[in-house]
Amino acid sequence: MIYQKMAFGLALVATLASFTSEATQRVTTNLSKSTARHLPQIKAVAPPMVTVPFTVIQRYFVKNTVKNAPANPRIDDRATFDKLFGAAAVMGTNGLPTSIDFANQSVIAVISPETNRATELLPVSLVKRADGKLVFSYRKKTGATQTYTTRPFLAVLIDKHVTGTVVLSEQR
Structure with a gap:
């Protein structure tokens, strides 16, 4: 069960990388506490640079x-x-x-x-x-x-x- 939550979290991180920080914060807040606990890197996503x-x-x-x-x-x-x-x-x-x-x-x-x-x-x-x-x-x-x-x-x-x-x- 925990591996499913981690896999979901990693997929979510890739999707959220293109969202604004406000949208990311709203989605993170709405996640269940157990899933959000495995996604601390969402807040640290840097804007893309070339x-x-x-x-x-x-x-x-x-x-x-x-x-x-x-x-x-x-x-x-x-x-x-x-x-x-x-x-x-x-x-x-x-x-x-x-x-x-x-x-x-x-x-x-x-x-x-x-x-x-x-x-x-x-x-x-x-x-x-x-x-x-x-x-x-x-x-x-x-x-x-x-x-x-x-x-x-x-x-x-x-x-x-x-x-x-x-x-x-x-x-x-």
Whole structure:
């Protein structure tokens, strides 16, 4: 009998994952106490998220004229990008800056304040939440003091058809 209730509960969890939290709460309340006892995960169901592919761009730097990071981390055109970044080509294989096609791609950029510490910004994930927001998660790795200052940044390419307001999330 308990296995039947557990099987029913698991099937119900899959069905309820698409309901609103209010609808889920009403159904959970109406379940018998013995069945509801086996369904505590219903309250912990997270909204669906979709992973968005991205490419980290290489061989650029933040221009000295940039005092503050832009209010919107999403860059959709060459003119805005060129106001913020300069190309930093080096000799050798893979020495050219990443090519960006603004007709088909957008850039998401995280620009940190100037620092004299060795600092690296590392991408963690980019997901589109059920509410339509794009959440770009990154991690900041801080090292030793340097004798000069730098302007750490991280920029990634995404397909332009991926829509949504970008939210930056620093992971600690």
